[in-house]
Amino acid sequence: MSRWVIKGIRTGIVTTRYPEKKEETPGTSPGLPEQVTGIAPENRETESRCPTGALSREKNRLNLRQERCIHCFRCSRGTENPIPWKNGFEWAEIRNPEAVVPASLRHSLHIRVVDAGDCGACLNEIKLLNNPYYNMHRLGFFITPTPRQADILLVAGPVAEHMKTPLLKAYEAMPAPKRVMAVGACALNGGVFGPGFVTGSGVADILPVDIEIPGCPPPPLAILHGLCLIAGQLKNEPNAATGTRKGEK
Ligand code: SF4
Structure with a gap:
């Protein structure tokens, strides 16, 4: 028997079960920043790091326009005030x-x-x-x-x-x-x-x-x-x- 057939039998079905079953395999999505509230004034630096204008402030709330986000991670990495990140992909x-x-x-x-x-x-x-x-x-x-x-x-x-x-x-x-x-x-x-x-x-x-x-x-x-x-x-x-x-x- 071809070794590829044997390999296939050993590996079994790898197709995702989504949407029947939640898909949480690491690496299947880059995720998105979370909507955050109560950001201190000094956190304006984080907001200004966004290259696409996806982050905007409304009083003490930082709004995320997810349709503008390019997952560049500039708001969550390399800054003293990172925005929490959320995994997942159900954004439609x-x-x-x-x-x-x-x-x-x-x-x-x-x-x-x-x-x-x-x-x-x-x-x-x-x-x-x-x-x-x-x-x-x-x-x-x-x-x-x-x-x-x-x-x-x-x-x-x-x-x-x-x-x-x-x-x-x-x-x-x-x-x-x-x-x-x-x-x-x-x-x-x-x-x-x-x-x-x-x-x-x-x-x-x-x-x-x-x-x-x-x-x-x-x-x-x-x-x-x-x-x-x-x-x-x-x-x-x-x-x-x-x-x-x-x-x-
Ligand atoms: S990941 Fe990049 S594009 Fe998205 S909100 Fe953060 S800084 Fe803006």
Whole structure:
């Protein structure tokens, strides 16, 4: 018998059990800073270390705009007043609750991925969804090469000038009901690239976004969480990082 078969039998199934079982394997997510209150005035130095404006102060409360965070750790490492860090990946926010797929259709959803000018990081994480560890097929999610068969338009990148028309064409070619998923900080607000002379400030400038997945890039489990939310396979729980309920700004 081939040694690979023997190795496979010995190793057994390694595919994550998420969302059925909580996934806590180290290294599967970079995590996010926590929402903190009661920060002393001298902690302003920490706030000023944020390169993306994800941290802002409101009286004695430090607010985190998780959609801007790029997990650079500058607020938690190398500072005298680190902000507590929270592991996890369930960061997706549903913006249009009506886009959630009805129960009878949730076991076979086709996704058209559009690279609207991303740096490659988000696309790499999206690609991992098909590998044996994440195996999104077991949950009924499939990548399709054509928007004509797509239930979900998954967009990464800030929407570069040259990608506006292809993105609109892909959306128009989809059958109704159409769902738009913005993946990554760039798709949510332009990220570190936009808005600029060749990049926009996110997908919402062009299309109605139904669900947002923050992260730079979001790990595969964060994208899987978003897919499970839009498919109605997971409930609309309060967001782990901000305490807001999905669907609320
Ligand atoms: S990890 Fe980086 S981007 Fe995120 S809040 Fe901290 S300093 Fe800002």
